[in-house]
Amino acid sequence: MNLTAFLEDAIENLGTEQDAERGFRDVSIRTSDGKTHTVRLSAIAPRFKERVQLRYMASEDPKDIVRAMLDPKFAKDDFLNSIIALDLVKLSNAAAGLLMGPEMLKQLLRQRLGLKGVS
Numbered sequence: 215m216n217l218t219a220f221l222e223d224a225i226e227n228l229g230t231e232q233d234a235e236r237g238f239r240d241v242s243i244r245t246s247d248g249k250t251h252t253v254r255l256s257a258i259a260p261r262f263k264e265r266v267q268l269r270y271m272a273s274e275d276p277k278d279i280v281r282a283m284l285d286p287k288f289a290k291d292d293f294l295n296s297i298i299a300l301d302l303v304k305l306s307n308a309a310a311g312l313l314m315g316p317e318m319l320k321q322l323l324r325q326r327l328g329l330k331g332v333s
Contacts (some may be wrong), residue, residue, distance in 0.1 A: 217328065221331060225323050225329070228307050228308065233311070233312060234257070234311070235313060235315065237257040237324030239254070239255050240253070240254050251288075253284060253305070255284065255305070257283070258282055262282070277294045279309045303312075
């Protein structure tokens with residue numbers, strides 16, 4: 215798989231408008247102990263979106279965007295630190311899709327990366 219195909223695949227896995235309308239998305243992730251977990255990212259109240267976005271932009275730590283959208287039992291540092299790196303990125307990308315709207319995020323990424331599909 216070339217880099218462009220990899221990026222397109224990653225962008226397509228950001229979620230759907232149906233996820234945003236439903237207000238949640240279930241994501242399968244793996245932890246360093248080899249276990250697989252399905253965690254639910256839930257949309258946050260509109261009044262908190264900007265605060266989460268600003269915190270994430272300031273730190274660039276994927277846990278900042280994810281923590282606000284997870285069930286408290288999964289939002290703890292011990293659990294978040296145990297998620298394998300690739301799956302933490304997948305989880306934070308899905309969270310960003312719910313936060314910004316998946317189609318808007320897909321369009322923004324395609325535009326910034328110079329990929330096809332930009333209207």
